[in-house]
Amino acid sequence: MGTIFDNAVLGLQVALLPTNLMFCFLGVFLGTILGVIPGIGVLVAISLLFPITFHVEPVAALVLLGGIYYGTTYGGSTSAILLNVPGTPSSAVACLDGYPMAQKGRAGTALFMTTVASFFGGTVGILALMGFSPMIAASAVRFGSAEYFALMVLGLIAASSIASGSMLKGIAMVLIGIMMGLVGADVYTGTLRFTFGHVALFEGVSIIALAMGIFGVSEIIHSVRSVKKADTTNHDISFKAMMPTRSEMRASWMPMIRGSMIGSFFGALPGTGGLIASYMSYATEKRIGKTETFGKGAIQGVTGPEAANNAADQTAFIPTLTLGIPGSPTMAIILGVLIIHGIEPGPMVVVNQPDLFWGLVMSFWVGNLMLLVLNIPMVGLWVRLLKVPFHLMYPAILMFIVMGVLTTYNDEIQVWVVLLTGAFGYLLRFLGFQAAPLILGFVLGPMMEEHFRRTLLLSGGDFTSFVSSGISQVCLGVSAALLLYGLVMTYRNRSKKSVQGPV
Amino acid sequence: MKVFIAALAVAFSASFALAADYPERTISIVVPYSAGGVTDAYARQMLPKLQERLGQTVIVENKPGSGSLVGAMDVARSEPDGYRILMTAYGVISNEVLMTNTPFELADLSPVYMLGRGSNMLMMRPDYPLDTIQEITDWAKAHPGEMKLASSGVGASPHIAAELWANRVGVDFLHIPYQGSAPSRLDVIAGRVDGMFDGVSAVSYVESGDVKAIAIASEERHPSLPDVPTFKESGIDFVFGTIFGFYVPVDTPQDVQDQIFAALADVARDPEIEKTLVRQGLDTTPRTQAEFQEIVANELAQLNELVKLGRLTPQ
Amino acid sequence: MKNVLTRDMASALLIFCIGLAATLYAWTHYKLGSFRAPGPGLFPVVIAGLLTLVGLGLTVQALVQKVQTEKPDFEFRPFVVIMIAIIAFAMIFPVAGVLPAVLALTFISCFADTPLDTKGKIAVSCVVAVIAVVLFRLILGVRLPVLTGVW
Incomplete structure (x- = not known):
């Protein structure tokens, strides 16, 4: 353990250098802000700031980009909770229970607890990174195509x-x-x-355009009239209202621990990462939670994922x-x-x-x-945002969605993709389907096929x-x-309901 | 060659206006890959020196998609005035042969400056029983279609390298494509495939013993890998690697192309930039525009031959 | 007996039709290959086939169940207005740039449902357009034409 301690001290000496501290702050600050804005994700943020990294030391460059990277994850759940529009695709799960909490006037608590859970998860992930890197890296090598396929x-x-x-509806969405x-x-x-001959589709449907269409645009269409009717004045934004109740704290503790472990595992597997981790955590909590x-x-459902x-x-x-x-x-x-x-990435770094x-x-x-300290005072600010009437908000959200997609891909064809996925998303929503499983299917589907076929190819069809x-x-x-x-369970619930329900 | 003649013809007819004042506004270098990739890194590294040399703002625009198709098409369709320059790796050449069903022709672009040529090496999993290229070739001949070679993707330079080698020595192997070089390397390290052709950027895996390098497809041995023989030393006439180059729309006036060439050539010979390129294993021998165009034409001919032999299947 | 074409039945049929269409399309357009060397059509056919089966399952479920899932009404006006707003953006941007495109997007979208009068709509559009230009062009430094040919 001594070496880990020594290494941590060595690391702190580097991390606490004024330049590195400054870049770290810049990174997490920009990351949070850009994460909150729907449509602009980590990729845009990093691509835009990438040129800066040429002129600074490699450590400072990585500290900056790293800060943006996990900063956007902190921010991404904010808009998911407040607006039901995930700021980044990986925060899609935060919509499921975060938005209902906000509708009940518990937005402050939800935001506060996501910040705490994020910090907790981040810390566990860092500890795993410090203590078990070689071990985790070795186990990642043990995952071949057959194992990836099963995992997916x-x-x-x-x-x-x-x-x-209905679970069948969930499967249909996946x-x-x-x-x-595909x-x-x-x-x-x-x-x-x-692709039906469209060049824009050669590279596939883009994830951000899809997520923004299916969540963002369809949410705007759905909410334009209904949100106005809802009472938005019951949001208490005092610090006291923001604090979770004791039972909420108790209920969050284990999900956070389980979530961190699930996240640490999936994060380390190349190609999977935060999105699948948050889904797995949600599914676990849903099974375990009484x-x-x-x-x-x-x-x-908020803290675990x-x-x-x-x-x-x-x-x-x-x-x-x-x-x-990578x-x-x-x-x-x-x-x-x-x-x-000039640093050759690889096993020697x-x-x-x-x-x-x-x-x-x-x-x-x-x-x-820094994110913890930065985000807690901001919770009040974000909740205040809910007091802005929705008819003033949605044109801005729409602009962020369209502009975000446009700047991510530098190609106006993606705006058309948003249009189509938005229309499709609203149709699905109207028919009672939930979009969250679709996003994971979208991300994992192509990988699943790749591993499915490679397994067959490598084994000669066995x-x-x-x-x-x-x-x-x-x-x-x-x-x-x-x-x-x-x-x-679907079958049982149905039959139970049909007994109780009005005929 | 056809490209070259066409460029000349248009150049004579259209060169009167723009050339004298070029460049008078911001120049975009379009990179058809995401920010942070190798190609993008090279382009951005040249940026400050290029701005200095041209006296104009130069920006890098990333237009990723479909190998390099989206970015290449963007430049091919832009105004032929020298303000949109494509910088790309091998994909633009192999796409021409492999992706026939697209609204893009390589002939719409004129190759201007070749930054350098990478080299591929054959590396095998650490526990692979054979060590020399001769043994491996013999085994592969005796067991057609059984040697599993990974690649970073269909039509990417490691795939082409494998097919060219196999064609040259007359063997058949089982091609296992991946998405990018990282996952394919991982499966070589883990021993799930027998080996792969990879760029010299994989040197650190050889040094750490995670893979073993068999032979390198360059004219000379690589300074970081003095013990790895070239294919030529082993009697196989095989030199191959990705090509990093700059392209402009084919109708761009020739004197504008000349100016771009001169500026790029100056900047690429900057000691610091050249050092980076060489360290990444690039052959940076200076080449004229005509030589670059000939190299591209030769690659196309070579790829078309593979298609004719049924080793590559265009889509 | 209530209406046969309930919302659950409609969704079941939608899934079934998408599944069937995709299965047939993939089957006829892409090579299936063999298990030893799977072609590009194999996986899509399997997935689309499963989707068709799930569609059948949902149909059965919709027929058997007695309670309809309650859903909101179809928001017809917002749907059409938002779609037109995005189409306007996609058509105006390549010709005229970010500023006019965002103005059109927000102004049209205001018609979805709003208590604002025309003056208010114009004001909202202007504010949002300014935010767009300031954020994307000035702060983030994105290179998109604000007003084509001018900035």
Whole structure:
């Protein structure tokens, strides 16, 4: 343990240098703000600030980009809770219970608790990064295509169970999400699928355009009239009202711990990360929680996934820094910074550049602390935003959505994509489908196909290779159990309701 | 060559106005990949020196999508005035052959300046029983379609490298494409595939012993890997790597193209920039515009031959 | 007996139709390949096939159940207005730039439902447009034309 302590001290010395502190603050501050604004995600923020990183030391550059990265995750849930529009796609889960909490006048508490949960999750993720990097990196190597496939099946089954109501509807959304994810060039042959000749679709439907259309635009259409009718004056924004009740605290504690562990695990696997972690955490809490209030403003549905999301943000650096394997486009940019500064990313970074590695890790913790301090006073400010009449808000939200998508892709065709996904999203919503499972299906679908086909390709078409390892057996077994349980419960609830309901 | 002649023809007819004043406003360098990728990094690194040299603001615009198709198409359709310059890697060439069903032709672009050429090396999983390229070739010949070679994607330079090598020595292998080089490297390290062709940027994995390098497809050995022989030393005439280059719309007046060439050539020879490129394993031998155009034409011919032999399937 | 085409039935049929259409499209357009060498059509056919089955399941569910899921009305006016607003943006931006496009977007979107009079609508549009220009152009430094040919 002595070495970890030494390393932490070394890291703190680097992280607390005035320049690094300044860049850290700049990063988390910009990250939070840009995270709150729907449409502008971490990718835009980082791409825009990327040029700055040429002129500063590599540590400062990474501290800045890292700060923006996990800062947006803190901010992303804010608009999800207040407006039911996720600021970033990965905060889609925060809509499920965060928005109902806000409608009940508990927005302050929800925001306060997400900040606490984010800090908690971030800290656990950093501890995992400090203590278990080599171990986690080694276990990431054990995940081959068959294991990834099984894990993704599990993630998608879990996602279809998180929506309230019929599990079949959840599965339908996941499957539609997968289909939308398959649009574009096939990884194996380059065959263009479901593009109908549109160049804009060659690369597939873009995630931000989809998330903004299906959540943002459809939410605006839905709320324009209904929000006005709702009473928005009952929002108490005093500090006391912001504090969670004792029972809320008690209910949040275990979800936060479980969420952090789930997040730390998924974050470290290249290609998965915060989005799937938050879904898994939500599904877990929904199974474990003995409350009927999920989907109607359960605090566990906010704190668990939020802790998972932020823990995953931190452990995502494990494969990036220790293996040189970036798990997401954002991580690839972070690797790009290393390359520009002449540091070859790969297994040698931790050994050759201890001050960079540990300085960065400790700066994450400093940054998380800053976010905690920065965000709690802001909660009052955000809640005040709810007092602005919705008819003044929605034109601005619409502008942020459209402009955000436009600046992310630098291509006005994506605005048309927002239009179509928005119309489709509203139709689904009208028909009683929830959009959250669709987003996860969209993200995991193409990866699932990739791993499905690679497993077959590598084994020469042998289906037993899907269950040849313990990891796959457990994942697929749990998936089957969840599916069965979910379908039985749907059936039972239906028959129970039909007895009680008016005829 | 056709590209070159077309460029010349148009240049004569349209060169009167713009050339003398070029550049008089902001120039965009369009990178068809996301910010932070290697290509983007090179472009941005050249930015300050390029601004100094041209006396104008130069910005990098990222237009990622469909390999490099979206960005390439954007430049091909822009005004041919030298204010939108494409900087791209190999994809723009292989897309021309592999993605036939697109509203873009490489002939709409004129190659102007070649920044450098990477080199691919064959690396195998750490526990692979064979060590020399000769043994591996013999084994692959005896077991057609059994050697599993990963790549960073269909049509990406590692895939093309593998097919070119296989074609040259007359073997068949099982191609396992990935999305990007990172996940494919991971499966080589973990031993789920036998090996892959990869850029020299994978040197650190060789140094750490996570993979073993067999042979490198360059003219000379790489300074960081003095023990890894070239294919040529082993009697296989095989040199291949991605090409980083700058392209403008084909109708751009030739004297504007000349000015762009001169500016880029000056900046690329800046010691600091050249150092970075060499460290990344690029061959930065200076080449004229005509030489660059010939290289592109040769690549196309080579790719078309692979298609004819059925080793590559256009979509 | 109530209306057969309930909302649940409509959603079940929608899923079924999407699934069936996608299955047939993928089946006829893309190579299925074999399990040894799966083609680009295999996975889409499997997923779309599953979707079709889920659509059938939902149909059965809709027929059997006695209680309808309660849902809000279709917000027809906001739907049409917001769609037109986005279309206006997408058409104006490439020709004229960010400023006119955002003005059109917000002004049209105000017609979805608002107690504001015309003056109020114009005021909201102007404020939002200024926010857009200041935030994206001046603070974030995004290189998009504010007013094509001018800035």
